[in-house]
Amino acid sequence: MAWPPETGSSFTAAKGPHRVHPRLLGRTDLAIPPLVFGTMARRQADDATREQLIRAAVDRGLTALDTAPLYDFGRCETQIGRALRGIPRDRVQLLTKVGLRWHGGAHGRVLFAFDDAQGRRVEVRKDSRPDSLRWEVEQSLQRLQVESLDLVQVHHPDVDTPMAETMGALLDLKAQGKLRYIGVSNFSAEQVLAAQAALGDEPLCSLQSDYSLLRRELESELLPLCREQCIGVLAYSPLGVGILAGRLPKIDDSAAMRRLQQAFRTTLSPIADVHSCSPAAVALAWLLAQPGLTAAIAGASSVEQLDTQLDAIALELAPGEVAELSQAFANLNWPASWEQSQGRVSRWLRRARRLGGRALRSVGIDPSKRLQ
16 A cells, blocks of 8 residues: 555645645544645734635645644744634644743753843743643644644653653543644654554654755654654655745855755756746655655745645656656755754844834835835
């Protein structure tokens, strides 16, 4: 049997030419599209615009929404809750996370820290203690305005809390009907096995991990393990914060950068030209062709970008093209720091634009309109 298995039905995109054939996530009956709409907004927009984009994704058949309390510190879940008003609950699949706290207490390792607008130090900590998880699930249910979550994933492993306690709390929440399935994110192979052991007869539904043409570490151990254990795999950052969509860094002359430019120029772009689609669609289609990969989590900042990514669902790369892409991007030694740097630069530029826009509006100029 092919893995991951497809279901016998399909979601029909209300707009666009594609039919979205769902795949079963792990050893469960949770059917999701091969593209999951990611709600972690890298490009901030007003609430109305973000909610319209969420509805557009669902309208096009991308009915699974990936989110987390950490994304914009609860705002993303609240936006989803508002966007889904009037849409039947059984039409969408809500995939969220637990295990990261940014207020109160000193338990757990610090994932990252920052200074807020008032200059106060905020530490985001890994906290998978039972009481913390129960509180987080209740908060997510309120923000999303639902009674049950389709998938709850432990966002990052908390090595200071026994795995049995973490999974036991999630099993209790499942028994109460507050979640359907349990998954993990950013776990090692050893931690995945420990999570499954702690769940007993309950299947570990999924692993969410960083995976793309740029980042191939998953292929060495975790992806084979998940295939063997029939655990669904969700790939985040499938386009490397936009790098595989063509937003190549301009400020580096390293060997990795030169190899990336060559792979993009000699392989990715020509294959996109052959199929009359974008490089992003080809990169996503390559990912969806990998054995054991259930779905890729891709965000979008506009409806046009969303429609471009939808091309990946209908795009069937030839086996030779899949192999050619794999070879071209193999052993790039692409540093994670570059993706992080791209994110930091983008955030700095967005902040500068917001501040500039406020300054213009303060003197009566609307920056959203072109000067005549």
